[in-house]
Amino acid sequence: MSEILNLYVNGTKMQAIAKPESTLLEVLRDELHLVSPKCGCNHGDCGACTVILDGKAVKSCTVLALTAEGKKVVTVEGLSNGSELHPVQQAFIKYGAPQCGYCTPGMVMATVAFLLDNPTPKEEEIKDALSGNLCRCGGYKEYVKAVSAVVSGEFGRLPEGSEINA
Amino acid sequence: MRKYKFEAPQSFEELFEIMHRANFEKDEIKFVAGGTDFVPRLNFELNMIPSEQKQPLQIMYLGCLGIDSIIEKDGIISIGACCKLNDIMKNPVICEKLPVLVETISQMAGLTIRNTGTIGGNIMNASPANDSIPTFIVLDANFILKSEKKERTVKASEFFTGPGKTVAKPDEVLTRIEINLKKGHASFKKLGRRQAETLSVVNAAAYVEQENSVCKTVRVAVGSVGPTVIRCERVEVALRGKKLTEDVIKTASLKVLNEINPIDDLRASAWYRNKTAPVMVSRAIKAAAGIRGE
Numbered sequence: 001m002s003e004i005l006n007l008y009v010n011g012t013k014m015q016a017i018a019k020p021e022s023t024l025l026e027v028l029r030d031e032l033h034l035v036s037p038k039c040g041c042n043h044g045d046c047g048a049c050t051v052i053l054d055g056k057a058v059k060s061c062t063v064l065a066l067t068a069e070g071k072k073v074v075t076v077e078g079l080s081n082g083s084e085l086h087p088v089q090q091a092f093i094k095y096g097a098p099q100c101g102y103c104t105p106g107m108v109m110a111t112v113a114f115l116l117d118n119p120t121p122k123e124e125e126i127k128d129a130l131s132g133n134l135c136r137c138g139g140y141k142e143y144v145k146a147v148s149a150v151v152s153g154e155f156g157r158l159p160e161g162s163e164i165n166a
Numbered sequence: 167m168r169k170y171k172f173e174a175p176q177s178f179e180e181l182f183e184i185m186h187r188a189n190f191e192k193d194e195i196k197f198v199a200g201g202t203d204f205v206p207r208l209n210f211e212l213n214m215i216p217s218e219q220k221q222p223l224q225i226m227y228l229g230c231l232g233i234d235s236i237i238e239k240d241g242i243i244s245i246g247a248c249c250k251l252n253d254i255m256k257n258p259v260i261c262e263k264l265p266v267l268v269e270t271i272s273q274m275a276g277l278t279i280r281n282t283g284t285i286g287g288n289i290m291n292a293s294p295a296n297d298s299i300p301t302f303i304v305l306d307a308n309f310i311l312k313s314e315k316k317e318r319t320v321k322a323s324e325f326f327t328g329p330g331k332t333v334a335k336p337d338e339v340l341t342r343i344e345i346n347l348k349k350g351h352a353s354f355k356k357l358g359r360r361q362a363e364t365l366s367v368v369n370a371a372a373y374v375e376q377e378n379s380v381c382k383t384v385r386v387a388v389g390s391v392g393p394t395v396i397r398c399e400r401v402e403v404a405l406r407g408k409k410l411t412e413d414v415i416k417t418a419s420l421k422v423l424n425e426i427n428p429i430d431d432l433r434a435s436a437w438y439r440n441k442t443a444p445v446m447v448s449r450a451i452k453a454a455a456g457i458r459g460e
Contacts, residue, residue, distance in 0.1 A: 003172070020172035020225055021208055042213070043206040044279060045363065056252070056281040061209065062202045063282060066172045067227050110278060131362030132276030 006070055009034065010078025011165055018065040025049045025060035028075065036076035036105040040134075047133030050106035051075050055161055057113035059132070072165055076105045079112065079164065086164075087155035088112050088147070094155075095146035099137035107133050111147050116161050120151060168211075169222040174230050178339075181231065182314040185337060188224055195224040197339060199248050199287035202279050228286070233341050236260060245343045247286025252277070254285060264345065266352035270301040270371070273356045276363040286340045289325075292332050292394070293365075295433075299326065299395040300371035300387035301354045307345045311338040319344075323387075326394040350375030350383060353453035355446050359433065366390045367434040368442045372450040374410070381405050381455070388447055391426035391439050398425045401447060410455045419448035 005018040009032060016031035025042075028034045028051065037060050040048035044062040051060045052074040079086040088111045091097075098104040107130065114121070114129040121129070126147045127140075135143065149155065171193075175181035188195055198204050233246040236257045243264060245254060254260055255271045274297045275283060288298050289309065302309075302322040309320050311334050318338075325332050334340065352373040358364035368390050375383035384405045386398040404418035428439035452458075 001171070020170035021212060023205060023209065042209045044202055047278060050278055053281075057278045058282045059202075059278050062200075062205045062279065064172070064198065064201050064205055064225070064227065066174065067198075067201065067229055069174070114277065128362065129277050132278045 003066060005065055005068070007032075007068060008070075008072040008165075010074055016065075020064075020066065022065040023061050024051070024053070024058075024063040024065045024068050024073070027065040028060060028073070034075050034077050037109075038102055038105060040102065040106075045134070046103070046106075047110060048103050048106040050109045050133065052109055052113045052164075055113070055116065057110045074109070074112075074164055076108055079108070081159070081163075086112065087150050087158055088115070090155045091146040091150045092143070095142050095149060097139060097142040097146045099135070099139045103133060103135045103137075107135070107143055111143075111150075112164065115147075115150065115158055116164075119158060123148060126151075168220045171222060171224045172227065173224065174227040176230050178231060178312065181226070181228075181339070184226070185314070193222050193224045195226055195336070197226050197228055197290070199228050199284040199290075200250065200282045201287070202275070202283040203287065203291050228339065229284075233286075234284075238263065241347045243345045243347060245285060245345070247289075247340045247342055248284050249286075251275070251280035251283050251285060251288070255280070263347055264305075266301055266305070266354055266371075267298075270298055270354040273297060273354070273358075273361075279363070285343065289343070290332065290334070290340055292326050292328075292330050294329050294392060294394055295365045295369075295390040296395060297354070297356060297366055297369055297389065300369055300389045301352065302343065302345075303387040303395060303397055304352055304371045304373035304385040305345050306348075306373075306385065307343050309340055310342045310344060311335075312341045313338045317341075323397045328393045348373075348375065348383075351454050351456065353450050355450045355453065357442055357446055365433060368439055368446045370443070370446040370450040372447070372454040374405075374451065374454040376410070376455065379409055381408055381410050384451075386422075386447060386451065388422055388426060388443055390433075391428040391443050393427075396425055398422050398447065400424055401451075405451070410451070410457065412452075412457065415448050415451050415455070415457070419444040419451065422447045 002017045038048035040046035049060040234248040237244045307322040354371045356369040357367045370388045373385040386401045389395040400421040428436040
């Protein structure tokens with residue numbers, strides 16, 4: 001038996017049909033057609049499905065959809081401000097962080113949530129925060145460089161949580 | 167297809183009412199808090215295992231019961247079972263009074279999993295490789311189980327009976343963990359194949375209380391080397407009443423080999439676990455005793 005799930009996705013109230021066994025990732029991709037979260041391992045290991053749920057980065061393949069009732073979800077689709085990309089997106093492009101690009105949406109969301117919580121991290125903290133996101137192209141160094149550049153202010157002021165959810 | 171049902175009771179009354187209605191003969195009930203272990207297993211089951219014959223599964227989500235606060239009262243810290251791992255790590259009371267729990271949780275999984283996973287779910291999984299259980303055992307923590315009729319308290323060291331098995335009955339829910347604050351120091355050490363997002367190859371926790379440089383109270387527990395996390399009483403006996411020098415700790419730590427029974431698995435061989443368990447135990451004791459090095 002399916003149920004109606006109410007979510008605030010990228011600032012918009014949305015409804016979706018969710019089965020008891022559906023994950024948040026499945027609902028976002030298959031019901032709401034938001035395809036930035038990727039289904040990599042479907043096992044909570046690779047982080048390609050990372051989204052921001054009520055302000056915290058989570059692996060959406062490990063979240064039962066119905067447990068997210070009434071919560072706020074942000075995906076890459078909700079990050080840019082009109083045509084202007086989020087500083088993290090700009091940095092990833094400039095520093096050539098994405099290679100095949102499959103892990104990138106998860107890396108973007110994990111980074112954005114992490115910087116909301118800790119805007120001035122050290123390099124070790126950045127590595128620790130992104131340790132749950134695997135990149136099989138092995139481009140980890142570029143990701144860390146890009147995040148460090150965001151932290152240094154190269155891409156301007158970081159939007160606050162309320163601005164991202166708007 | 168196997169049939170699934172989902173319930174998210176808002177109160178214990180509602181929870182037990184649903185339990186009453188559920189048909190225990192026909193339905194399998196699974197309590198779920200964070201789901202970081204349950205959901206991947208479910209994904210695997212949905213994709214890989216033919217499920218026609220299986221009985222329906224009632225998913226009982228405990229996240230709306232309001233058991234997610236951390237309270238300190240009369241020297242006892244009470245942690246709600248549905249507290250998210252990251253929230254415990256950041257809690258000011260835990261940071262000040264129980265730094266060992268911060269040390270422990272910071273080595274569990276990674277940031278994004280800790281945002282979803284709960285401490286109660288972690289305990290009730292009863293994994294032999296669990297990272298929080300050794301710490302709870304050496305802190306002499308109590309687990310509070312609630313059923314419709316009564317509430318009971320079980321010591322962490324007596325809670326686990328095998329891989330995935332605990333003394334909790336099918337109608338009992340873990341509601342909170344209670345830790346009596348004492349004056350000694352505790353420490354947790356983990357050995358894994360990488361720093362984050364990995365299960366322990368061996369882990370160890372120790373609690374030490376000293377008086378006039380002599381070890382008065384000591385508790386040691388080691389994980390991932392047997393069917394449950396193991397309390398190492400022989401190691402403790404070898405330390406009690408002694409001055410904790412490097413040599414004493416080294417000799418005592420070797421006694422862990424009489425307590426453990428590791429297996430070969432995809433993470434490490436039994437041989438390697440036997441080699442590393444005394445080292446991890448020794449490191450945990452040293453750190454708890456305030457001895458520098460390693």
